[in-house]
Ligand SMILES: NC(=O)C1=CN([C@@H]2O[C@H](COP(=O)(O)OP(=O)(O)OC[C@H]3O[C@@H](n4cnc5c(N)ncnc54)[C@H](O)[C@@H]3O)[C@@H](O)[C@H]2O)C=CC1
C-alpha cells in the first residue's frame with residue numbers, strides 16, 4: 001500500500017470530519033495529503049485550522065492527483081457532484097462513497113469511473129467506535145481495498161459485504177442506529193427526571209446502565225433474552241415494566257422504524273422520497 005496516499009473529500013460535514021480525525025489518528029496519511037472540499041468556505045477553513053488539511057471550495061481542484069476520492073455530501077446533493085466530476089476522477093483513484101442510498105452503479109455511471117467502494121459508517125466513528133459495512137465494485141484493486149480498509153478501520157470496526165443489498169440494510173440498522181439509541185437514552189433520562197432524579201444523576205444512571213449492559217452482552221456471549229430473564233424476577237419490577245413496553249408495541253415500533261429507514265435508503269438511491277409511512 002502506498003505511503004501517505006492523497007485523500008480528497010467531497011462534502012466536508014460531520015462524517016467527513018470524523019473520517020479526517022480517524023485518518024490522522026491512525027496515521028493513514030498526513031494532513032497535507034488530505035484535500036477537503038465543501039461549498040462552504042468557512043467550513044473547510046475551520047477544518048484546516050483544526051486538522052491542518054488543505055481546504056478547497058472547488059471539487060475539481062480538490063481531486064487533482066487523488067488516490068482516494070471520498071464522497072460525503074447528502075444524497076440530495078450527489079447529482080451536483082456527478083455534474084462537476086463526471087469523467088474527471090484520476091484514472092488510478094478509487095471512489096469511496098458513504099452517501100446513503102447511492103448504489104455502486106449510480107456512482108460509477110454518475111462519475112464515469114469504474115472503481116467504486118460503497119460504505120455505510122455511523123457517527124460513533126467520531127471517537128473511533130463506529131462500525132462500517134462496505135462493498136467494492138469488481139474494478140477496485142487489492143491495494144485500493146487495503147487502503148479503504150485502513151481508512152474505515154480508523155473509524156472503528158468494519159464489515160466487508162459481498163452483496164450490495166446489505167448496504168441499504170446496514171444504513172437502516174447501524175448507520176441510522178445511533179438515532180434510535182439516543183432517542184431511547186433521552187426517553188430513559190426524562191423518565192428518571194420524571195421520577196425525581198436530578199438530570200445529571202439520571203444521565204449518569206442511564207449512560208452506565210447502557211454501557212454496562214452492552215459490555216455484559218459482549219462478554220457473556222448469551223442471547224439478550226437470557227440476560228433480560230436474569231433481571232426479571234417473578235412478580236417483580238422488570239416484569240411489570242416489560243408488560244407495558246410490550247403492550248405499547250415496543251418491538252414492533254423498532255422493527256417498523258428500521259424497515260422504514262431501509263425503504264428510505266432505497267428510495268434515496270432512486271432519487272425520490274419513499275411513501276410516507278402510515279401514522
Ligand atoms: N450523519 C450520519 O449519521 C451518517 C451519514 N452518512 C452519509 O454521509 C453523507 C454526509 O452526511 P453528513 O456528514 O452527516 O452531512 P453534512 O450535512 O454534515 O455534510 C455534508 C457537507 O456537504 C457539503 N456540500 C453540499 N453540497 C456540496 C457540493 N456540491 N460539493 C461539496 N460539498 C457539498 C455541505 O455544505 C456539508 O458541509 C450523507 O450522504 C449521509 O447519507 C453515512 C453514515 C452516517
Ligand SMILES: O=C(O)[C@@H]1CCC=N1
Nearest residue numbers: 100122171175176177
Ligand atoms: O439520516 C440519514 O440519512 C443518514 C444516513 C445514515 C445515518 N444518517
